[in-house]
Amino acid sequence: MANSRIEDRRIADLTVDEFQALMRETIWELEQELPDPDEKRKLRPKVAAQLRQASDQNPAGSSLDEVKRSLGLE
Numbered sequence: 001m002a003n004s005r006i007e008d009r010r011i012a013d014l015t016v017d018e019f020q021a022l023m024r025e026t027i028w029e030l031e032q033e034l035p036d037p038d039e040k041r042k043l044r045p046k047v048a049a050q051l052r053q054a055s056d057q058n059p060a061g062s063s064l065d066e067v068k069r070s071l072g073l074e
Helices: 016-033 045-057 064-070
Strands: none
Touching: none
16 A cells, blocks of 8 residues: 555545645645735835845845754754
8 A cells, every 4th residue: 555645545544644744735735725815915114124134134044954053953
């Protein structure tokens, strides 16, 4: 049964990892179909300025290792 596709199996027969992957995929698909509730809303100028400033301070973002270190996870 290791070669069978998830779509061809019962939920009760899935491993925890397979079930979680199925849930993530299902949620992602549903999110793609839902309208964006913020689509027509505008950012307040103060918030937009804060986002620009944060982006300018760290344009490349942080690496996973940097985030781990900053959170004390290494």
